[in-house]
């Protein structure tokens with residue numbers, strides 16, 4: 549049941565709910581007893597009329613989505629379609645130019661409709677680094693919506709294992725951060741298991757110092773190493789007396805902060821609501837443009853959209869010039885690299901594996917050519933997937 553409660557609360561990565569906690573208690577005007585006394589009849593009947601239309605329209609939209617998925621030549625692929633999700637997001641954000649609803653709010657409404665429609669066809673099971681309201685959970689909710697069956701696990705490795713064993717159809721894991729770089733546990737698992745990336749979610753991550761005690765009483769601060777690192781300067785300048793402790797996720801940190809005297813967590817606004825913590829200071833990340841990219845892992849194959857990313861894993865010979873020769877192939881085929889990371893080979897053999905991602909889709913001619921030229925030159929190459937590139941979600 550706790551899960552259901554959590555699901556209801558996770559509407560977006562926006563700050564609104566938790567931020568309410570920061571407001572000092574204000575004297576409220578005396579409340580009248582019923583809505584009929586507060587609102588004139590004309591407003592009441594107008595609201596009822598709008599509500600009737602909304603319920604009719606959201607159901608119509610849901611039914612149309614079900615019909616669209618069922619009539620697709622490949623209904624399984626239509627259930628997971630990051631390209632149309634992205635197109636819909638751009639479309640509704642354009643439509644919503646005059647507000648007063650925020651884009652986050654409108655996106656949340658549509659996400660709920662789509663995820664309800666998909667659930668009626670078949671529930672999507674998604675493993676994520678938990679517990680609830682880690683940033684990975686928020687990324688999973690952005691991609692799959694509140695009606696998916698969300699499966700929290702304790703480590704990034706366990707997310708991979710769940711997908712690999714077929715216990716869940718998808719998994720969501722952090723892969724890189726604009727301030728802190730690669731997420732080693734994720735890259736390590738890609739070298740161990742033959743899993744593919746079928747989508748990405750980019751989230752603007754804003755960290756908060758959460759606790760149940762006063763700021764002056766905080767002696768211990770818990771969080772995931774990546775989150776502590778993203779707030780390193782702020783923490784050393786503002787909380788020099790506190791001991792920092794690394795735990796498996798920011799939401800595990802929030803759970804601890806809720807039980808240990810003198811403990812605080814670096815975690816999300818949504819975690820503050822879920823674990824009943826006060827926001828002591830918000831926005832403590834050192835870089836205001838702190839963005840984490842999450843990978844969706846699973847078997848789905850995405851069609852080219854014209855705005856895609858392809859990820860590969862290559863083992864390059866350990867000799868002078870072999871990396872330069874490899875990169876030359878990208879240059880020759882005019883392929884724009886978006887990320888390159890080296891990772892030491894496991895075992896006795898010296899050398900490195902490289903994670904490389906670049907613009908383009910494996911089905912495009914120049915990308916096919918690039919891959920086949922690379923295959924001739926490197927020791928081993930694995931294609932980890934081609935999928936639509938996503939915009940940054942606030």
Ligand SMILES: O=C(O)C(=O)C[C@]1(C(=O)O)C=C[C@@H](O)C=C1
Pocket residue numbers: 677681682683684685722725731753772774775796797798799840
């Ligand atoms: O601990 C969490 O909440 C996570 O989802 C993990 C993680 C990460 O490892 O990068 C995700 C986003 C933030 O960058 C900090 C932590």
